[in-house]
Amino acid sequence: MLKVIKYEIRRFLKFYLILLFTCLFFFLVDINRHTVTSYQYQALIIEFITAFLAYYLIIKYIRDEYTDKKYLYIKSSLSPTQVFVGKLLTIIILSCSFLFIMTFFYNLKLYFLYKKHYLDFLRLNLDYTYLALIGREYKEWLYPLHFSLGIIYNTIIFYLMYTIYAKRRMKRYSKLSSIIISYFIPAGIFYVSNYFVKLLDKFFHFLDFSNLTPRVRAFSLREHLINILSINSLIILLVSLVLMVRYITRKRSDNQCEN
Amino acid sequence: MEIIKDTITFMYPDKLVFNDVDVTINKGEIYLLIGRNGTGKSTLLRLLGKIEPYKFKKHLIAEKDISYMPSDLSYYPYMRIIDLLKFYHDTHQNFSLEFAHTYLEEFQLKPNKMIKKLSLGEQKILNYLICLSKEAKLYLIDEPFPYVDLLNDEIFRKMIINKYDEEKTFIIATHQINEFEKLASYCLLIKSPETIECIPTDEIRNSVSLSVEDYFKEVMRDVKGY
Numbered sequence: 322m323l324k325v326i327k328y329e330i331r332r333f334l335k336f337y338l339i340l341l342f343t344c345l346f347f348f349l350v351d352i353n354r355h356t357v358t359s360y361q362y363q364a365l366i367i368e369f370i371t372a373f374l375a376y377y378l379i380i381k382y383i384r385d386e387y388t389d390k391k392y393l394y395i396k397s398s399l400s401p402t403q404v405f406v407g408k409l410l411t412i413i414i415l416s417c418s419f420l421f422i423m424t425f426f427y428n429l430k431l432y433f434l435y436k437k438h439y440l441d442f443l444r445l446n447l448d449y450t451y452l453a454l455i456g457r458e459y460k461e462w463l464y465p466l467h468f469s470l471g472i473i474y475n476t477i478i479f480y481l482m483y484t485i486y487a488k489r490r491m492k493r494y495s496k497l498s499s500i501i502i503s504y505f506i507p508a509g510i511f512y513v514s515n516y517f518v519k520l521l522d523k524f525f526h527f528l529d530f531s532n533l534t535p536r537v538r539a540f541s542l543r544e545h546l547i548n549i550l551s552i553n554s555l556i557i558l559l560v561s562l563v564l565m566v567r568y569i570t571r572k573r574s575d576n577q578c579e580n
Numbered sequence: 581m582e583i584i585k586d587t588i589t590f591m592y593p594d595k596l597v598f599n600d601v602d603v604t605i606n607k608g609e610i611y612l613l614i615g616r617n618g619t620g621k622s623t624l625l626r627l628l629g630k631i632e633p634y635k636f637k638k639h640l641i642a643e644k645d646i647s648y649m650p651s652d653l654s655y656y657p658y659m660r661i662i663d664l665l666k667f668y669h670d671t672h673q674n675f676s677l678e679f680a681h682t683y684l685e686e687f688q689l690k691p692n693k694m695i696k697k698l699s700l701g702e703q704k705i706l707n708y709l710i711c712l713s714k715e716a717k718l719y720l721i722d723e724p725f726p727y728v729d730l731l732n733d734e735i736f737r738k739m740i741i742n743k744y745d746e747e748k749t750f751i752i753a754t755h756q757i758n759e760f761e762k763l764a765s766y767c768l769l770i771k772s773p774e775t776i777e778c779i780p781t782d783e784i785r786n787s788v789s790l791s792v793e794d795y796f797k798e799v800m801r802d803v804k805g806y
Contacts (some may be wrong), residue, residue, distance in 0.1 A: 389654040398673040
């Protein structure tokens, strides 16, 4: 698996470094302390670019499956699961390292502002800019971690959806049934995990989960929860399941695997 | 000794490729797989190589003992030839770096050359080299010759001779029959979805006054692509 990570990181290293240094260059050059919004939006842009990087890598890997690159690991001594996990870890390592490096330099910039122009720093109003850690308690430094966890979570779910789809197609299930299944399994995981977040919030007060909830709220997980838990969506989910269940086990007509 | 034996039925959603066709592969033989375009040569290789999911009644070769060369294989463009060989050495069991380096010199390929700068012929040579550098029991080679010059053709044959022993089986899908005719012991001719003929090459040479390639040209005139 480490071998996969090594070669896959090398594959994207050039792109990653160009993206990283371009962002750093523009972000560090832009130090006009009077433009309040630039500081607020820079944090947002870091989040967007990190998410873009993760999804770009996923799309690249999915695209590989439809080109000749799919043969690279064929007949190798690595199992398909090892290759899959290796690629997944590559996505996580690259996107999270990008996030942490950018956050570090963003905060370094804020730190100089904090030290030299404290009043301007206060004027920036960075309360809801979660990547801004300067002037906050250490406990609040967990906010960016929430964001990276969110990215990891979404990346895994997204990649899982594709893998379920690909595996089912490999076993010659029809396209429609594969799409339905690949959506329903992650939907179930979303449902359970969101419910779990709510339970943690409710029963484990000692975790002081409320401190972390602004970030959770920023992901609108609570809104997801409300939607998912509402009776209407449950009914829609059940009806769709009943309607679609006949397609789920449908196989392609060319299924010769059963001989 | 038979290593693969089955009656294959296989279809893509819009096309029947094989319909109850008997396939038998023996150990220690070199097969030429011949057929018109679109008759299923590459598909048959993928089935035999367990790349397409298919349950054979008899298939005695383990996954790790199969070496497969697809007709097209693209590598990561950042790699140099040497990186690619290391990649295969790291990720594939029984990959012989020594063998690869020996023939790299013979093909006059520079190890430090970037893969994206290789010509089509050089890429084909590299695919072939990687396929044969792996120690396997079944080699499946799909279209090795397009874009490759005459002198390298000779090295291709030499590599197979060096690699060959009674434990190894080679199946080569090609349109350039002349190149491998002398090496091959059998020709597998895909005539139709229902028929794959297995003809010993010696038999053709002894019974017909034509060369093997001319003989197959005559036979294939009656076979239509489907």
